[in-house]
Amino acid sequence: MNQEYTLSVFSEDHIGILNQITIILTRRQINIDSITASESAVRGVHLITIVVRTTPELIQKVVRQMEKVIDVLKVFAHTSEEIVYQEIALFKVPTKVMMSGNIVDQVVRNHNGRLVEVTPEYMVIEKTGHKDEIIELLRFLEKHGILQFVRSGRIAITRQVKELHSYLKEMDTATRSKIPEESIYN
Amino acid sequence: MKENNNKNHNGNGHTEISGAEAVINILIAEGVETVFGYPGGAIMPIYDNLMNVEDKVTHILTRHEQGAAHAAQAYAMVTGKPGVCLATSGPGATNLVTGIANAYLDSVPVVFITAQVVSTLIGTDAFQETDIIGVSMPVTKWNCQVKSASEIPEALSKAFYIATTGRPGPVLVDITKDAQIERLNFSYSKCDYIRSYNPHIPLHMKEIESAAILINHASRPMIIAGHGVLISHAEKELMMFAEKTGIPVALTLLGLSAFPSSHRLYAGYLGMHGNYAPNVLTNEADLLIAVGMRFDDRVTGNLKKYAPDASIIHIDIDAAEINKNVKVDVAINNDAGETLKSLIPLVNNNSYEKWIRAFRICDKTEFDTIIKNEIKPESGEIKMGEVVKLISDLTKGDAVIVTDVGQNQMVTARYYRFTEPNTLVTSGGLGTMGFGLPAAVGARLGSQKKNVISFLGDGGFQMTIQELGTIMQYNIGVKIVILNNSYLGMVRQWQDMFFSKRYASTEMVNPDFAAIAAAYRMPAKKVSERDELEPAVREMLATDGPFLLEVTVEKETNVMPMVQPGASVSEIKLTH
Numbered sequence: 001m002n003q004e005y006t007l008s009v010f011s012e013d014h015i016g017i018l019n020q021i022t023i024i025l026t027r028r029q030i031n032i033d034s035i036t037a038s039e040s041a042v043r044g045v046h047l048i049t050i051v052v053r054t055t056p057e058l059i060q061k062v063v064r065q066m067e068k069v070i071d072v073l074k075v076f077a078h079t080s081e082e083i084v085y086q087e088i089a090l091f092k093v094p095t096k097v098m099m100s101g102n103i104v105d106q107v108v109r110n111h112n113g114r115l116v117e118v119t120p121e122y123m124v125i126e127k128t129g130h131k132d133e134i135i136e137l138l139r140f141l142e143k144h145g146i147l148q149f150v151r152s153g154r155i156a157i158t159r160q161v162k163e164l165h166s167y168l169k170e171m172d173t174a175t176r177s178k179i180p181e182e183s184i185y186n
Numbered sequence: 187m188k189e190n191n192n193k194n195h196n197g198n199g200h201t202e203i204s205g206a207e208a209v210i211n212i213l214i215a216e217g218v219e220t221v222f223g224y225p226g227g228a229i230m231p232i233y234d235n236l237m238n239v240e241d242k243v244t245h246i247l248t249r250h251e252q253g254a255a256h257a258a259q260a261y262a263m264v265t266g267k268p269g270v271c272l273a274t275s276g277p278g279a280t281n282l283v284t285g286i287a288n289a290y291l292d293s294v295p296v297v298f299i300t301a302q303v304v305s306t307l308i309g310t311d312a313f314q315e316t317d318i319i320g321v322s323m324p325v326t327k328w329n330c331q332v333k334s335a336s337e338i339p340e341a342l343s344k345a346f347y348i349a350t351t352g353r354p355g356p357v358l359v360d361i362t363k364d365a366q367i368e369r370l371n372f373s374y375s376k377c378d379y380i381r382s383y384n385p386h387i388p389l390h391m392k393e394i395e396s397a398a399i400l401i402n403h404a405s406r407p408m409i410i411a412g413h414g415v416l417i418s419h420a421e422k423e424l425m426m427f428a429e430k431t432g433i434p435v436a437l438t439l440l441g442l443s444a445f446p447s448s449h450r451l452y453a454g455y456l457g458m459h460g461n462y463a464p465n466v467l468t469n470e471a472d473l474l475i476a477v478g479m480r481f482d483d484r485v486t487g488n489l490k491k492y493a494p495d496a497s498i499i500h501i502d503i504d505a506a507e508i509n510k511n512v513k514v515d516v517a518i519n520n521d522a523g524e525t526l527k528s529l530i531p532l533v534n535n536n537s538y539e540k541w542i543r544a545f546r547i548c549d550k551t552e553f554d555t556i557i558k559n560e561i562k563p564e565s566g567e568i569k570m571g572e573v574v575k576l577i578s579d580l581t582k583g584d585a586v587i588v589t590d591v592g593q594n595q596m597v598t599a600r601y602y603r604f605t606e607p608n609t610l611v612t613s614g615g616l617g618t619m620g621f622g623l624p625a626a627v628g629a630r631l632g633s634q635k636k637n638v639i640s641f642l643g644d645g646g647f648q649m650t651i652q653e654l655g656t657i658m659q660y661n662i663g664v665k666i667v668i669l670n671n672s673y674l675g676m677v678r679q680w681q682d683m684f685f686s687k688r689y690a691s692t693e694m695v696n697p698d699f700a701a702i703a704a705a706y707r708m709p710a711k712k713v714s715e716r717d718e719l720e721p722a723v724r725e726m727l728a729t730d731g732p733f734l735l736e737v738t739v740e741k742e743t744n745v746m747p748m749v750q751p752g753a754s755v756s757e758i759k760l761t762h
Contacts, residue, residue, distance in 0.1 A: 011382070012381070012382055014330075015331075016319065016323065019323060023323065027324075060509070061506070061509070061510055064505050064506040064508070064510075065506045067506070068505070068506045070327065070328040070348055070380065070382060070383045071328075071382050071383075072382060073381070073382045168381075171381070171382075171384055172381070
């Protein structure tokens with residue numbers, strides 16, 4: 001049975017890693033629902049967060065194949081229950097529309113939206129939350145007219161207690177380290 | 187600036203040299219003695235510097251970059267050292283791709299160094315520019331592009347380290363022309379640490395102990411050993427483990443030569459055209475001990491019907507191979523030799539006479555129905571099997587055997603008796619036709635053995651026939667045996683068996699191979715009659731230097747037995 005997984009891929013900050021990661025999904029014909037990349041809490045270590053739908057068996061194989069990529073440090077596959085996650089969306093709507101009735105009020109109070117820019121011509125609304133909440137706001141605003149809409153990929157924090165630091169330390173102990181510790185984890 | 191001096195000391199104990207010279211110095215520091223390659227515009231600085239060290243590094247100019255890649259791979263397979271292969275940018279680099287993919291699927295360490303257009307032109311579709319980093323990404327263990335001379339030492343030291351450690355594989359370093367010309371303060375130390383890559387996995391005794399319990403309680407166990415045994419130099423451990431436990435040993439194609447074919451515990455060769463006994467008895471075994479092999483589909487047949495009664499212990503250094511194709515009961519993600527070493531003290535002395543007898547009974551069936559007629563036919567045209575058997579008998583295993591891909595390969599794997607490790611060079615995972623001739627070049631240059639014998643079909647030979655030029659130029663003493671059936675034999679066999687004998691584009695009209703050999707000043711012999719075969723083989727083996735032997739073999743013959751596509755290994759067919 002297919003289910004949703006959030007992959008957290010921790011890697012060195014080298015050119016081409018994203019490509020090396022995504023071709024593994026391409027070969028397995030796994031579609032990417034969303035993808036984001038940024039630096040992690042460990043300086044120099046990048047985190048790519050990928051949301052996919054696949055089977056429990058295949059996700060494990062994919063994780064091992066991703067960990068096989070030389071510059072990848074560690075890969076986790078989590079179900080939605082195991083993580084705290086958010087997405088962000090921006091909506092550009094005509095000010096004229098927003099000012100009719102109590103639309104702004106509903107956006108702010110009912111949908112937890114936030115006005116980030118207001119001009120006489122348009123307003124930009126920011127909404128952070130789960131995909132379904134964002135889609136709910138989208139459906140609401142669609143009725144009134146939207147100029148632009150964009151939704152980010154998922155970002156996620158794991159609920160597990162063991163942090164990347166300890167994995168890195170373990171890996172380092174296992175490897176014949178030639179580099180003083182402070183230069184690895186700073 | 188002291189531009190006219192080749193070497194400037196900058197006072198730090200470092201030497202200022204060009205990027206190209208740094209590449210050459212690094213090759214020497216890594217112990218490289220032979221490189222294979224083909225020059226071109228972008229790589230000219232490296233070649234220019236290579237000329238200065240001809241006494242230390244021999245460059246073999248092949249006739250095509252694919253040939254250089256295969257030769258470098260074969261060199262690595264017989265020496266256990268990394269192969270090195272050079273090519274220029276654009277078409278030079280893309281011509282390597284088949285060779286890179288071949289080395290990748292067969293886990294062979296080859297360092298590919300390609301040149302790239304000058305860094306300011308990258309991304310502009312410049313003359314002879316290709317994105318070889320992007321192209322080679324799915325078929326290399328690691329690759330990287332170098333755009334300044336100062337990055338060369340780190341990139342190449344990582345390349346050698348990654349290629350040769352863990353599960354070995356090809357790596358590619360792409361160096362721009364300006365980085366080759368630019369000067370750097372050169373110093374070099376070998377890489378032995380990469381934070382994100384740990385090839386030295388600690389052994390977990392818990393899994394070793396679990397494996398030992400399964401082994402000590404099994405009643406019909408079988409060892410299935412692959413290329414990992416040879417890569418790990420674990421042949422002795424495999425032998426000790428097998429002899430102590432009394433468990434029969436079957437080998438995969440790339441595992442051949444890891445265990446002597448003549449040993450009483452040798453169970454045969456696994457796979458689609460492997461031996462009858464190990465295939466059939468896989469499905470009767472109650473325990474499979476897989477050592478350094480990856481349950482390739484050519485070995486397992488239909489996965490749903492594979493080894494239904496067996497627990498499986500899987501020893502492999504690549505974590506991504508564990509539970510990839512076959513669910514295993516005990517997974518030992520480690521080096522084959524290290525694992526066997528710690529396993530041997532924990533297993534009981536044992537023997538499985540009744541179980542071994544089952545193998546011998548199957549062997550007799552296979553001998554009576556197939557082998558007898560293949561290696562000792564009474565009449566009719568010459569068979570591939572008898573050619574291989576004759577050469578096997580005359581060399582007594584004291585040779586490096588190279589094959590192409592197809593019927594010639596399967597027949598060689600079936601009928602050559604291997605006695606020493608690393609004496610077979612073949613293209614397993616990728617199944618690359620055209621591999622055999624250039625691979626023979628690399629094997630001959632790497633091996634101490636006088637006889638390096640390449641079994642080729644008439645099809646594969648002509649895919650890389652231009653390497654006869656390389657053999658001539660360097661007088662490389664390879665013995666070329668063309669098993670000529672005027673067909674793409676294996677494809678024709680499938681057409682015979684699965685496409686109603688419709689031989690679509692598999693018949694070949696061939697040139698006079700002996701005349702081609704003569705043009706390359708190579709002694710040659712063509713044999714069509716059985717009584718001419720042995721004298722010709724003896725003449726070939728007695729010849730110093732290269733020799734081409736063309737044998738006209740039976741045109742329409744199928745390699746049997748065969749596990750048909752989709753069938754279980756136990757449904758292996760003896761006749762069709």
